[in-house]
Amino acid sequence: MQYAATRPVHRVTLKVAQPESAKSLIGLAQPFGAQSLALTVRTTGELRDGGSVRFMVEGVKVNSSIGPLDLAAKLARAVEEKLDFTSQLDMEFGEAGEKGKGSCFERARDDADPGVGESAEFGKEEKE
Numbered sequence: 001m002q003y004a005a006t007r008p009v010h011r012v013t014l015k016v017a018q019p020e021s022a023k024s025l026i027g028l029a030q031p032f033g034a035q036s037l038a039l040t041v042r043t044t045g046e047l048r049d050g051g052s053v054r055f056m057v058e059g060v061k062v063n064s065s066i067g068p069l070d071l072a073a074k075l076a077r078a079v080e081e082k083l084d085f086t087s088q089l090d091m092e093f094g095e096a097g098e099k100g101k102g103s104c105f106e107r108a109r110d111d112a113d114p115g116v117g118e119s120a121e122f123g124k125e126e127k128e
Helices: 024-032 068-077 102-111
Strands: 009-016 036-047 052-060 079-092 117-122
Touching: 009 024, 024 079, 024 102, 036 068, 052 068, 068 079, 102 117
Parallel strands: none
Antiparallel strands: 009 079, 009 117, 036 052, 036 079
């Protein structure tokens, strides 16, 4: 995130592989003030009572009426072993991007649960 101080950010992605940390992504996104947020959640595994689960929602709003994080966490609790869980939050900042997000990245890193990953797409450095 070395470019956050000098380049406009176009997209930030936060990702976690533990159901218990998934909801923290929403709080970590708050300071960024993105134009849009999109959530992708995937849960797969073998159920304790037999059978298997394969659940995925992609690109939904974080406040979707289906409650994707709660539903995925409930399904994950029912998995006996070999749980494969991913929650990803994509933040978009528009075509021009936004500058001055360095402190947001620092805060997210400081506040994040262990295992939260981040990636970002930046524009070109602007000469002043």
